Amino acid sequence: PPAIRKISEKHDKVFVTGCLEPDTAQPRANATFVVLARNKELDGVLQSLKSVERHFNRWFHYPYVFLNDVEFDDHFKETVRNHTSGTVEFGKVGPDMWGYPDWVDHKVAKEGIAKQGDAAVMYGGLESYHFMCRFYSGFFYNHPLLLKYEWYWRVEPEITYFCDITYDPFLKMIEHNKTYGFTIAVKELRETVPNIFRYASAYKRLNNLTSQGLWEMFVEPKDPEQEKKKEQQQLPAEVLQSEPANNEPPKIDPEEMEGEKYNMCHFWSNFEIAKLSWFRSKEYNDFFEMMDRSGGFWMERWGDAPIHSLAAGALLGVKDIHYFRDIGYRHTTIQHCPANAPSRQLPRTPYLEKTTLDEKKRVEEDKYWENWDEVKENGVGCRCR
Ligand code: GDP
Ligand code: MN
Numbered sequence: 001p002p003a004i005r006k007i008s009e010k011h012d013k014v015f016v017t018g019c020l021e022p023d024t025a026q027p028r029a030n031a032t033f034v035v036l037a038r039n040k041e042l043d044g045v046l047q048s049l050k051s052v053e054r055h056f057n058r059w060f061h062y063p064y065v066f067l068n069d070v071e072f073d074d075h076f077k078e079t080v081r082n083h084t085s086g087t088v089e090f091g092k093v094g095p096d097m098w099g100y101p102d103w104v105d106h107k108v109a110k111e112g113i114a115k116q117g118d119a120a121v122m123y124g125g126l127e128s129y130h131f132m133c134r135f136y137s138g139f140f141y142n143h144p145l146l147l148k149y150e151w152y153w154r155v156e157p158e159i160t161y162f163c164d165i166t167y168d169p170f171l172k173m174i175e176h177n178k179t180y181g182f183t184i185a186v187k188e189l190r191e192t193v194p195n196i197f198r199y200a201s202a203y204k205r206l207n208n209l210t211s212q213g214l215w216e217m218f219v220e221p222k223d224p225e226q227e228k229k230k231e232q233q234q235l236p237a238e239v240l241q242s243e244p245a246n247n248e249p250p251k252i253d254p255e256e257m258e259g260e261k262y263n264m265c266h267f268w269s270n271f272e273i274a275k276l277s278w279f280r281s282k283e284y285n286d287f288f289e290m291m292d293r294s295g296g297f298w299m300e301r302w303g304d305a306p307i308h309s310l311a312a313g314a315l316l317g318v319k320d321i322h323y324f325r326d327i328g329y330r331h332t333t334i335q336h337c338p339a340n341a342p343s344r345q346l347p348r349t350p351y352l353e354k355t356t357l358d359e360k361k362r363v364e365e366d367k368y369w370e371n372w373d374e375v376k377e378n379g380v381g382c383r384c385r
Contacts, residue, residue, distance in 0.1 A: 044157030212317030
């Protein structure tokens with residue numbers, strides 16, 4: 001193996017990281033990997049496990065919980081056991097957490113889903129995808145196999161880690177009093193969540209929640225044209241009458257019912273390291289309940305990523321969130337490359353050379369997140385890409 005190098009303090013100062021000798025003598029956190037998967041995804045699961053084990057778990061041996069809406073077959077279980085260095089449990093997700101709840105009119109929901117299929121909304125016509133999103137939004141943390149854990153790290157089929165993670169991110173999050181960790185933030189497909197922000201925003205207002213700085217990450221900066229139109233609408237009638245006769249009536253964007261608009265930004269939840277007690281909190285569950293009752297998991301195709309993100313925006317502050325800028329991660333076509341990640345200095349992942357940001361850009365990005373308050377003042381949007 002390549003020589004382990006000491007990394008200078010200026011790199012990744014938040015959680016000092018890099019290809020340091022992993023400290024495996026510390027006790028482990030009360031944490032587990034969580035993998036929801038289908039039997040037919042075994043190959044993709046193996047790819048993920050090989051990567052997780054090679055870059056992290058061969059030192060730390062955290063356990064895994066595998067979940068499925070049907071039973072895992074013996075071949076799946078046996079193969080997974082042969083590729084993991086921690087203990088593995090396999091569980092079934094019951095109908096209480098998967099599928100239509102009683103209070104939903106199945107016929108209406110099915111029609112809603114079919115409509116989304118016709119409109120070519122991504123995964124919109126796939127009933128099981130709606131079930132999955134709702135499960136990851138409001139139920140996974142209460143699955144019987146997860147109840148004994150306090151922290152989780154989500155893993156999906158077909159992901160890749162390309163830098164060694166030589167410290168324990170759970171312990172670091174505990175040490176720094178963090179609740180939720182992400183490595184990629186991207187923009188959601190608008191047509192999957194046309195009304196999500198209205199409900200999230202209403203939740204925030206109805207519960208008198210004031211932003212702790214994170215909410216703004218999800219708010220579209222105001223459009224000066226729209227603002228002008230709104231002002232005009234509020235002007236006294238005689239002033240409006242003095243406007244040119246061909247003046248178009250002011251149009252207010254329906255998405256702006258709560259006075260602000262979603263910028264589509266969300267933490268990409270296929271990677272997530274988070275505290276389960278937050279998801280289990282009354283506040284989070286009230287939020288989920290309200291979102292759920294709106295029917296958005298059926299009549300729209302709300303993903304668990306924007307749900308987790310908007311809940312975080314409403315309930316958490318910037319200080320509670322950790323950006324794992326040092327974790328090199330890829331899922332399908334989107335990836336995050338830490339530009340000066342230590343593994344890049346080791347000759348083991350050639351394709352990183354092509355894709356990483358240059359040092360200057362990375363430093364800017366780091367500043368962006370770390371000085372979030374300052375950035376916000378300056379009116380810059382979210383760091384989605
Ligand atoms: P994408 O990442 O949004 O393209 O969606 P995926 O197909 O990867 O689904 C997200 C996660 O949910 C993955 O871990 C899948 O294995 C899992 N998943 C999706 N649909 C189902 C399903 O019907 N049954 C089970 N057991 N897992 C599912
Ligand atoms: Mn996936």
